[in-house]
Amino acid sequence: MIVGKVLEVVRAPAQVLSKPGAVVDPTDPEIVQLAADLVATMRVSPGCVGLAAPQVGVSVKVFCVDVSEHPKARTKHGTFVLCNAEVVSASRNEKAREGCMSVPDLTGDVKRASRLVVRGQEPGTGAEVVIETDAFEARALQHEIDHCDGLLFLDRVADAHALHARKTYL
Amino acid sequence: MPLLAITVLGHDRPGIIAETTGVLAAVGLNIEDSTMTLLRGHFAMMLITDGDADAATVEEALGGLTADGSLSASVRVVPAEQVVSRGSAYLLSVHGGDRPGIVSAVVAEVAKVGGNITDLTTRLAGDLYVLIAEVDLPASADPATLQTALGAAAATVGVDVTLRVLESDDL
Numbered sequence: 001m002i003v004g005k006v007l008e009v010v011r012a013p014a015q016v017l018s019k020p021g022a023v024v025d026p027t028d029p030e031i032v033q034l035a036a037d038l039v040a041t042m043r044v045s046p047g048c049v050g051l052a053a054p055q056v057g058v059s060v061k062v063f064c065v066d067v068s069e070h071p072k073a074r075t076k077h078g079t080f081v082l083c084n085a086e087v088v089s090a091s092r093n094e095k096a097r098e099g100c101m102s103v104p105d106l107t108g109d110v111k112r113a114s115r116l117v118v119r120g121q122e123p124g125t126g127a128e129v130v131i132e133t134d135a136f137e138a139r140a141l142q143h144e145i146d147h148c149d150g151l152l153f154l155d156r157v158a159d160a161h162a163l164h165a166r167k168t169y170l
Numbered sequence: 171m172p173l174l175a176i177t178v179l180g181h182d183r184p185g186i187i188a189e190t191t192g193v194l195a196a197v198g199l200n201i202e203d204s205t206m207t208l209l210r211g212h213f214a215m216m217l218i219t220d221g222d223a224d225a226a227t228v229e230e231a232l233g234g235l236t237a238d239g240s241l242s243a244s245v246r247v248v249p250a251e252q253v254v255s256r257g258s259a260y261l262l263s264v265h266g267g268d269r270p271g272i273v274s275a276v277v278a279e280v281a282k283v284g285g286n287i288t289d290l291t292t293r294l295a296g297d298l299y300v301l302i303a304e305v306d307l308p309a310s311a312d313p314a315t316l317q318t319a320l321g322a323a324a325a326t327v328g329v330d331v332t333l334r335v336l337e338s339d340d341l
């Protein structure tokens with residue numbers, strides 16, 4: 001039984017967030033541990049629905065997602081981790097305002113596909129997984145795959161006035 | 171040193187931002203937040219800067235930009251402020267035939283309930299007038315009641331109005 005450790009989440013402008021992560025061997029025990037660490041870190045972060053390895057300072061293509069509790073999710077696959085994930089098909093763009101734990105003081109309006117097919121590998125077995133999803137889970141997957149490719153939502157903001165300061169709540 | 175609020179307004183042409191920011195860098199100012207757009211074709215830019223130059227020095231340094239009269243620049247000291255939320259965020263959209271008083275009629279309803287506008291754009295395109303605003307509503311304001319009041323105010327100036335929740339999702 002692998003126990004995940006809670007890792008520190010790095011913030012932009014950390015270099016690791018801006019470079020493409022390396023392709024991994026999903027059966028590598030270190031990757032299996034990292035997968036557990038990502039899930040553990042996501043769990044203790046309020047409102048967090050996904051976390052990618054570069055966000056904990058590891059430049060590889062591994063992320064976890066869990067949108068089960070999110071009101072905008074339709075299709076939900078629970079908690080899962082994908083290695084070396086890539087988008088197979090994407091359609092029906094929708095614009096929404098998103099934020100990121102690694103960019104805590106800003107939000108941005110970003111167009112993302114609301115219908116999505118993603119292919120990746122499961123940590124441990126290395127089994128190929130195809131996830132077909134929509135709505136909020138699709139948005140979360142694209143956001144995390146972007147992290148694994150060294151992209152932030154800042155790279156996809158819809159226009160020059162689509163970047164917003166996150167307000168301080170009194 | 172105190173923060174400076176700098177505005178540059180006037181006839182648009184390529185290179186204004188490059189020249190302005192070049193001057194600011196040369197006098198040792200760091201640009202914090204800035205926004206720029208074209209208003210009816212006019213260049214309009216506002217910046218908040220931090221650094222070791224006083225307002226008079228900066229205004230003088232921008233003299234080359236304003237010398238021919240096509241641009242005006244102003245510089246003044248401002249205090250530090252925080253971006254504070256005063257409630258839940260809503261997006262207000264208004265559109266309809268152009269006529270005097272649309273903006274004031276609509277935003278008066280927002281002000282009446284203590285709503286705070288944090289972002290605003292209006293555009294006139296032919297006869298079509300459009301207003302988009304982000305509004306923070308305090309807990310004491312009922313959005314449904316405001317929507318009704320906005321609808322009534324909008325009707326008096328012949329425009330349509332919608333108010334919807336503005337959410338952002340953390341990923």
Ligand SMILES: [Zn+2]
Nearest residue numbers: 100101102341
């Ligand atoms: Zn993120």
